[in-house]
Amino acid sequence: MKPGIKKIAVIGAGIMGHGIAQSFAQAGYQVSLMDIAQPSLDRALSLIESSLATLAQEEVIDRKAIPTILGRITPTRSIEQAADDADIAIEAVVEEKDVKKKVFAQLDTHCPPRTILASNTTFLNIFDFVETSRPDKVLIAHWYAPPQIIPLVDLVKGPETDQTSIELMAKVLRDMGKRPAVFKKYVSGYVVSRLQFAFQREVHFLLDHDYLSPEELDEAAKWGLALRMMVVGVVQRFDFGGLDLSARNLERPSFLPTPLEYKPKKIFELVKQGYLGVKTGRGFYDYKGRTEEEVYRERDIKLIKMLKALKTI
Numbered sequence: 605m606k607p608g609i610k611k612i613a614v615i616g617a618g619i620m621g622h623g624i625a626q627s628f629a630q631a632g633y634q635v636s637l638m639d640i641a642q643p644s645l646d647r648a649l650s651l652i653e654s655s656l657a658t659l660a661q662e663e664v665i666d667r668k669a670i671p672t673i674l675g676r677i678t679p680t681r682s683i684e685q686a687a688d689d690a691d692i693a694i695e696a697v698v699e700e701k702d703v704k705k706k707v708f709a710q711l712d713t714h715c716p717p718r719t720i721l722a723s724n725t726t727f728l729n730i731f732d733f734v735e736t737s738r739p740d741k742v743l744i745a746h747w748y749a750p751p752q753i754i755p756l757v758d759l760v761k762g763p764e765t766d767q768t769s770i771e772l773m774a775k776v777l778r779d780m781g782k783r784p785a786v787f788k789k790y791v792s793g794y795v796v797s798r799l800q801f802a803f804q805r806e807v808h809f810l811l812d813h814d815y816l817s818p819e820e821l822d823e824a825a826k827w828g829l830a831l832r833m834m835v836v837g838v839v840q841r842f843d844f845g846g847l848d849l850s851a852r853n854l855e856r857p858s859f860l861p862t863p864l865e866y867k868p869k870k871i872f873e874l875v876k877q878g879y880l881g882v883k884t885g886r887g888f889y890d891y892k893g894r895t896e897e898e899v900y901r902e903r904d905i906k907l908i909k910m911l912k913a914l915k916t917i
């Protein structure tokens with residue numbers, strides 16, 4: 605734990621908020637988890653309990669520590685209570701500009717002057733619209749689902765964010781085992797969404813034209829693309845392949861990429877049929893009547909096993 609940092613306020617207890625709260629509680633911080641909706645808070649606590657049980661089963665945490673970790677999380681519907689004496693406040697409320705603007709104003713009013721105010725926004729440039737008395741302490745800390753497992757957190761500076769605020773946040777995150785990526789300025793989609801947007805066009809093209817099944821496409825991506833990417837990233841890979849070869853391919857592409865204006869088909873058909881993925885039991889894959897929680901648990905166990913092998917959990 606970082607000396608001087610004791611209490612974290614997490615605002616919004618949905619998919620992201622509950623996992624962010626859990627991460628800080630596991631790291632030893634007192635966490636106030638605030639939401640306007642009581643059902644969100646109830647669901648958040650039950651998801652945290654279930655996730656901690658999975659982590660204990662996989663021996664990431666000691667089962668005996670679970671009550672202590674849970675005891676560090678105080679659910680509340682009062683933003684004043686959450687903000688009171690918080691050292692860091694992270695908002696993970698719905699992705700709507702007006703709601704985020706209001707929450708930042710509330711946090712600025714109720715948090716002590718020292719508090720860092722962070723947003724988990726996916727696509728909003730909050731620096732353009734949030735108004736606080738402490739722009740030097742406003743930043744983006746963008747986590748990935750499930751936040752209690754995925755190491756990456758994007759840390760983004762606004763035009764007025766102080767370097768010490770970013771460094772403090774990065775240190776807190778690193779100390780709890782996260783891998784922050786520090787951006788010098790805001791860019792929509794950060795790295796991961798930008799890359800995913802770039803290659804999802806090819807995924808839809810291959811599926812729409814029935815070149816291979818979703819399962820086979822995923823096998824190819826996992827064993828060919830992802831495995832190498834885990835070791836050489838997306839930049840160093842050029843060094844291994846030879847920059848001259850990559851440069852030549854850019855000038856004379858050896859294959860024809862899908863045009864930018866390509867409009868995916870299959871995904872829209874599936875949405876029309878109500879196949880929305882894990883939450884409806886079927887998407888590109890069929891989950892054959894398994895519960896949403898079972899499928900998430902299986903994914904989380906695989907992620908934990910990989911992180912253990914990489915000695916990052």
Ligand SMILES: NC(=O)c1ccc[n+]([C@@H]2O[C@H](COP(=O)([O-])OP(=O)(O)OC[C@H]3O[C@@H](n4cnc5c(N)ncnc54)[C@H](O)[C@@H]3O)[C@@H](O)[C@H]2O)c1
Nearest residue numbers: 616617618619620639640641644696697698699725726749
């Ligand atoms: N879901 C993801 O995979 C993901 C990943 C990274 C970032 N994000 C971002 O994180 C944020 C939250 O996303 P989510 O998926 O957890 O959403 P969610 O819908 O699961 O949860 C949002 C929660 O905010 C609460 N809320 C709404 N208005 C509020 C207010 N004024 N004060 C307090 N609580 C309020 C809602 O009751 C709800 O429980 C969004 O900005 C989203 O873009 C989401």
